Amino acid sequence: MPSFDIVSKTDMPELNNALDGVRREVTQRYDFKGSKCEITLEDELITILADDDLKLKQMHELLKVHTTRRNIDPAALDFGKEEAASGNMVRQVVTLKQGIDRELAKKITTAVKQSKLKVQAAVQGDEVRITGKKRDDLQGAMSMIKELNLDQPLQYENFRD
Known part of the structure; x- marks a missing residue:
């Protein structure tokens, strides 16, 4: 029958490659020079740390673009609530829908x-x-x-x- x-499912090696691409682009872009923006992956949680709301929104766009390039649907990313972090920074946790x-x-x-x-x-x-x-x-x-x-x-x- x-x-x-x-x-x-989300292809985790491809997600790691997409996050590496985001990190690479953040270090090379002029508007991110001197900022302490970073993105990390732990299990099925992606943590975005940015200087301010504007940079956080730019990190969102970078994440969506790089995941799309790696054939990962951006709908698999569930963006959580923005929260204040130490040093006047902004943190956001992104959960993968699995x-x-x-x-x-x-x-x-x-x-x-x-x-x-x-x-x-x-x-x-x-x-x-x-x-x-x-x-x-x-x-x-x-x-x-x-x-x-x-x-x-x-x-x-x-x-x-």
Whole structure:
């Protein structure tokens, strides 16, 4: 029986490469000369430290541009609240959206059931498995899920015939 899995993963080596690109660009750009802006990654948390709000916004743009260049969807970045740091600096924590949570999985399964396609959806941990009798039904389910415009990037893996 044909099936595929819907997952939400971020390629961590590519993310490291994107962050290296941001660091390189910060050291080379004229508007960042003499500033103490830095960006670090710990587990699934990116910490941005900037001199002021303007530089923080520029770091956001750099992060989005470099992740897009590395084929990482910027929607996977969840920007947290800005907070004051020592030395009149600004800190912001960016969380990576990994895995499909219960609410999103429930939303996907109900959308699949309401679509009247001849497929079944089952939640398996932090992923959703779609099974059906025909490959065409599975491809229809993929396109229907893409049209939902969810706020989290999804990948379709493990397509089996």
